[in-house]
Amino acid sequence: MRKMLDLLSLKLLRRIEIRYRLINSFLLVSMLPLVIAGIVAYRESSSASQEKVRIFAAELVKQVAQNMLQQIEKIESSSEELAMSERMQNALAGYYSKNPAERAAGHGEIIRLLLENYGSFEYVNQKYVLDRRHRIMDPQVFAQLGDGVARFAEDAPDMKGRPYWDVYSTAAGQNSVVMLRDILFKSNNRVAGTLFVGLRPLHFSRIFESVNLGYGSRMLVIDARDGHVIVSANAADGNAPESGLVVAVARNVAEGRDNFVSYRDGDNKQQLAAFAPVPHTNWMVVNITPLNALNTEVRSIRNKIIAIGVLCFILALVLSFIIARSISLPLKQLVGVMKATRTGNYLIRMDYEGRDEIAVLSQRFNEMASKVHQHNERLEELVAERTRELEQANHQLEALSATDSLTGIANxxxxxxxxxxxxxxxxxxxxxxxxxxxxxxxxxxxxxxxxxxxxxxxxxxxxxxxxxxxxxxxxxxxxxxxxxxxxxxxxxxxxxxxxxxxxxxxxxxxxxxxxxxxxxxxxxxxxxxxxxxxxxxxxxxxxxxxxxxxxxxxxxxxxxxxxxxxxxxxxx
The missing domain is CATH 3.30.70.270 (Reverse transcriptase/Diguanylate cyclase domain)
Known part of the structure; x- marks a missing residue:
């Protein structure tokens, strides 16, 4: 019996391409009535699932938007307290003094105030006070970083007395959620400087930790102007702009509909999204649910209906087993070889026979493994070279950070x-x-x-x-x-x-x-x-x-x- 199965699945059927094996097996098993019943049940259940998601997701994003607003207001409140404090007012007055001693004392006090107010918070990436020309008041900040911060502050719109929130990206690719606030002299209400506080996006993503609608949904905060991701509960979401969502939201708002839209993403996949704006910012909290994932439960019911019909076709089961065996055995061998490469051993090769797609795939895998092995060897050489260069740069940076720039001796x-x-x-x-x-x-x-x-x-x-x-x-x-x-x-x-x-x-x-x-x-x-x-x-x-x-x-x-x-x- 086993020899006969091997002859059918490994010798004869392996001479036929997989797609023709599957087509022939489906032709033998006609399940048209069950398929029609499954489609009807699928459509009705899909509409009910979308309505449920629309109701729950809309309430969910409103609550998250309110929570995020509370976090923003908390940071704004502490920054206002710092900006209006007597110590900051006096330090800025000293900084603009013509007396070098008062200027140095004011500068030092500003640095101490920033460290006292933000130095102990691990979620704070950057903390600077900029002067009226948007220059960082800390002379030890690298010029490239200082120029980037200055350009960011100059490009910010008129804040009209309110803090301004946006995303700042450093030259190294590190993103920060930034709050800009003008610091005014209390004596004459003139601008004395600008407070720049950069926060790790992770600080806001914690709001999403206990929020999960299910159905493979994603909770994001995006920029309503261009769709760029500001904060995400999942680092795998990346920074690709949700431009299709922004267009759909703008159309929905213009037509006066509720805060729930349907759109196609960059991969042309249908998505359902509930959104709520974050007050005083250009941001929106959105919950994106893939329509395909939403219909998973519905498809499960449909599959059960089909499975019942499959039980009635004993001959189809036997035929499917033979076909599956002709596919699964070589695939299992190929998967085993691929798993073996996880240890980094790309010298292992797949033995194959026949003329079907699995044989072609095995051949291509062997070619790919050879190329990957060559690439890894070259990559290891490059990594070692870059590591040496990085160590030299770190030594130079360490020497510079310990040297007084004016005199050349220790600082x-x-x-x-x-x-x-x-x-x-x-x-x-x-x-x-x-x-x-x-x-x-x-x-x-x-x-x-x-x-x-x-x-x-x-x-x-x-x-x-x-x-x-x-x-x-x-x-x-x-x-x-x-x-x-x-x-x-x-x-x-x-x-x-x-x-x-x-x-x-x-x-x-x-x-x-x-x-x-x-x-x-x-x-x-x-x-x-x-x-x-x-x-x-x-x-x-x-x-x-x-x-x-x-x-x-x-x-x-x-x-x-x-x-x-x-x-x-x-x-x-």
Whole structure:
């Protein structure tokens, strides 16, 4: 019996193309009456299912739109509170001040306010305050990013006092849902700047987590202007615009119908969609249900009717079994070979015989596997090459982020990291740690007399002195802020630190940079030195406080000198 089945299904029938096998089998099994009954039941049940979806989906999108509006209003409320706060008002006033110190303080306060209000929220992608010319007030932001944000803000329509919501895409392809809000001075109601807050779309997609109409429906938030997807409950939806839906909605609204439309998507598949606008935005919440998925239950009833009829045709069952076996056995073998390629082994091949479509498919699979294997080898080489390039770029970026752009020495961020690390190392090694704080004497007078460009040249010259004075790998010279510099000297007692400070002071004076508004006639510096035997209770704040006290003493004693702090009164 088995040999006879093999002869029919694997030898004789395999010589006939699959489509002719199936046609012949359907001709032998005539089920016309059941097919007609199934079509009638299908159409009636389909209409009832569409009406049910229309009612439930319309209510569902209204509720989601309201929930999204609540999320938007919550973010708008917190942003308004920040924009109208006294701290933000004062910081912006300082930022526009002509006084460099007030401007720097205002700028720093703005950065702190952004971190305090949005830094702890993982769903916030970007947070910036833009000035009146739409420039980001944070100088450490990359130029390319700053230009993109500026263009986004410039292209935004007149907000008329309300926040503006839209989608912002970075050069790297990262999308953010952005809120723009004008910040006005309370004193004169003039524009002081613009608040830019970029949110991860995932933050809004959580609204959809407990919402599911079934029938393979999708819940989206789209831009009513062009149909682009703003937020999706499923990342697989992509960013392809729902242009057909936008056209159907516009027609529906113009004709005064309810919030339910039928349209064909980009793949020419019939879709049913309920929509509700999100107030104060150009967005719509839509629930899209494929008509084909909606009719699944109806088709199930139809198939059951057909299945009952199939039972009446015993001969058809026998014939179907033989035909199915002629198809399923080689297909199962092909599927097994394809599953084996999941491990990345594309050297495996499919053995085939006959002249039907499965034989052709097996042949094409073998050819494809060979090409994929060659492509994978090339791709692995490219990935390794790109990985090396990325590592080099990361090293360069890390160096840039730790360097002061004006002087070329370490910046405040690198200094803070290094001071903490040296403090911990000093605790372990029980070796003394010295810290010097250097301030350029009468630097404001220098800037006022010679200009800021000359002031920048002066700071760069002093930075070169510090760089050459720090010969050991463990020493670190950094720009602490403005005209202040700091030098970390590891494993150094007070005598060595004082000597190094005197050398630096003498080297600065030896530059002979003319300064007519200084009693010394040239640019000089005051240096505060502290050298302590640290313990576990010692903190970086204590070291900085000791060095600051010594620097104050050097200034109080007439400047252009080195002063050593007394660590006896330090507190951890």
């Amino acid at each position: 405040r961020r690198r200094f803070d990291e290094a001071l903490g690390g040296e403090l911990r190392r000093a605790v372990r090694s029980q070796k003394p740690l010295a810290l010097m704080m250097l301030d350029v004497d009468y630097f404001k007078n220098y800037n006022d007399r010679y200009g800021h460009l000359a002031g920048d040249d002066c700071l760069r010259a002093i930075a070169r002195v510090l760089r050459t004075s720090s010969r050991r790998a463990t020493d670190l010279a950094a720009r602490y802020g403005g005209e202040e510099f700091a030098v970390i000297v590891a494993e150094s007692d007070s005598a060595n630190a004082m000597q190094l400070a005197e050398n630096i002071r003498n080297a600065v004076a030896a530059l002979q940079i003319a300064h007519e508004d200084s009693p010394f006639g040239c640019v000089t510096c005051s240096i505060g030195v502290t050298a302590v035997q640290v313990d576990e209770d010692m903190s970086t704040d204590t070291l900085l406080r000791l060095a600051d006290v010594a620097l104050y003493q050097a200034k109080a004693l007439g400047r252009n000198r080195v002063a050593l702090s007394d660590p006896a009164g330090a507190t951890g």
